[in-house]
C-alpha cells in the first residue's frame with residue numbers, strides 16, 4: 001500500500017461519503033494518469049472501424065495520444081502517437097488508410113508495425129550509426145478484443161481483459177451480442193469538451209438511474225405520450241413506448257463490481273425508451289426472438305439501461321451509444337461517442353439508428369444536453385475552498401446489497417441505488433493506493449465480500 | 455448479410471452562378487435571413503418555426519481531419535449527424551425549451567446569430583438557394599461564452615403571406631473538430 005495522497009481518507013464507501021477534492025486536485029489527477037489510466041484496460045476502437053490492412057484510428061489512453069493500426073496479418077496493434085526523435089505527434093488524421101506514418105518534423109518514417117523504417121540523411125547525418133531497430137514506436141504492450149471492442153493496457157501485470165471485466169461482461173453482452181454477426185460502428189464519432197472531472201460522467205453512467213426523471217424532465221415531457229403532446233394521448237412516434245421504462249415500475253437491478261456498474265428496469269416487451277421510435281423500435285421487436293435465444297429473456301428485453309466499464313467506457317442499451325470520457329486535466333473531459341449497431345441489421349435500420357442516436361444523445365441530443373450541464377456546474381462550485389471540503393452523500397441503498405439467484409450476476413441492489421457508485425469510488429481508491437494488481441484484487445475481493453456479508 | 459449504412463457526405467463546394475441575382479431579390483433574401491436570426495435571438499421560437507416549411511430538412515454533420523493522401527482521393531473518416539431534424543423535431547426542440555426544465559437553457563442563454571457572405575447561388579420565381587457564413591455567440595449561466603462558426607446552404611421557397619419565404623432545406627457545417635461547448639442546446 002502506498003496511499004501517498006491519502007485518497008483512502010477521501011472515499012468512505014462503507015459510510016457512503018466522498019470528499020470532493022478528488023474531482024479537483026491536480027496531484028490526484030497526475031496520480032490517476034499513472035495508477036488508474038496506465039494500469040486499466042481502456043477502450044481504443046471497434047474492429048469495424050479499421051477493417052483493412054493499413055487502416056488506422058487515432059485516439060487516446062488517458063492523455064496519451066494513440067494510433068490503432070490494422071496489421072497486414074489482420075491483427076491489431078496500438079502505438080503511442082509520438083515520434084521517437086523529438087516527440088512530435090506522428091499522425092494528425094482522425095483515421096484513414098496508410099502504408100507508413102511519416103513525421104512532419106524531420107521526416108522519420110514508421111511502418112504499420114511501428115518499426116522505424118527510414119530516417120532522412122541517414123548516411124550523411126547519422127554516419128549510418130543509428131540503430132533503427134531500437135527506435136520504433138512505443139507499442140501498447142497489451143491489446144485485446146472483446147466482441148468487436150478493442151482495448152489496450154500499458155500494464156503487463158494487469159489481469160487479462162476478460163478477468164478484468166468480470167461480471168460487467170454479462171451486461172456488455174446484452175449490448176454487443178444480440179445477434180449473430182456482432183456489431184459495428186455506424187458513421188463517425190461525436191467529440192466534444194465538457195468542463196468537468198471524468199469521474200462525474202463515468203460514475204453517472206455506472207450508477208445513476210436516479211437523475212433520469214429529473215435531469216431529463218424536459219425531454220420526457222415533450223416526447224412522451226400525453227394529450228398535451230398529441231390530442232389523443234397516443235405515442236408521438238411509430239412503435240414508441242408511451243413513457244420511459246422506469247414509469248412502469250416493474251422493478252429493476254443495479255450491479256456494481258470491480259469499479260464497473262450497470263442498471264436497468266425489467267420490462268415485458270422488447271422496447272427501448274420513449275425516445276426511440278419508428279424503424280429502430282420495430283427492429284428491436286423483430287429481432288427479439290434471436291436475441292432471446294442468444295441472451296435469455298432478461299438481457300434480450302433489456303433495451304434501456306446505463307453502464308460503465310471502469311474507468312471510462314460507458315454505454316446505453318437501446319439508444320446504442322457507446323462513449324469514452326477522455327480525461328483532460330482534473331477539470332475537463334473530451335467525450336467521444338460512437339453509435340453501435342448489429343452488423344446484420346438492414347440498411348434502413350442503420351440509416352434510422354444513426355439519426356435516432358444523434359437525436360437522443362450526442363452534443364445536441366434531447367437528453368444528453370442536460371447531463372453535461374450538471375457536471376459543469378458541480379465542477380464550477382468545486383472551485384470553492386469550503387465546497388471542496390464538503391462531503392458528498394453516496395448513501396442510497398447502503399446496506400441493501402445482495403446476490404441474486406435468478407442468474408443476474410454480481411453484487412446487486414435495486415436499480416435506484418448507489419451501490420455501483422460506491423463500488424466505483426472504492427475501486428478507484430484501491431487503484432490509487434495499491435502498488436500491485438495483486439493488492440488491487442485483494443482489496444476488491446475483501447470489499448465485495450463485506451458488502452454481501454459472505 | 456451485412457449492409458453498409460449510407461455514407462454521409464460533407465457540404466459540397468458552392469459554384470458561382472453565371473448570372474448574379476437581381477439586387478432586389480438579394481436584398482429580400484438577406485432581410486428574410488436577418489429576420490429569422492432575430493427571432494431566434496429574441497426567443498420568439500414559435501414565430502421562427504413559422505419560417506420553416508413543413509417539409510424542412512435541417513442537418514448538421516460532424517467534421518473530421520483526414521490525411522493529405524486521403525483528402526486527395528476525396529476520402530475522409532466517417533461523419534455523423536449532430537442535427538437531423540424534421541419540422542416535427544424542431545417543434546419538439548422548441549417545446550423542450552418551453553418546459554422550463556430544459557436545464558442547459560435554464561435560465562435561457564442569450565444568443566446573437568450573425569449571417570454574412572451571403573450569396574444567391576440559384577433562383578427562379580419560386581425558389582432561392584443561398585450560401586452564407588454564420589457566427590453564433592452564446593452567453594449562458596453566469597459567465598459561459600461559446601461561439602459557433604461555420605457555413606451553411608439554405609434553400610428558400612416563396613410563400614403567400616407571413617415573411618414571404620420559408621426555409622425548406624438547411625445544411626450546416628460547423629468548423630470545430632472537437633466541439634468546445636458542452637452541448638448544443640440552441641438552434642442554428
Ligand code: FES
Nearest residue numbers: 083085086103106
Ligand atoms: S520529431 Fe519526428 S522526425 Fe524529428
Ligand SMILES: [Fe+2]
Nearest residue numbers: 211212215371
Ligand atoms: Fe442522463
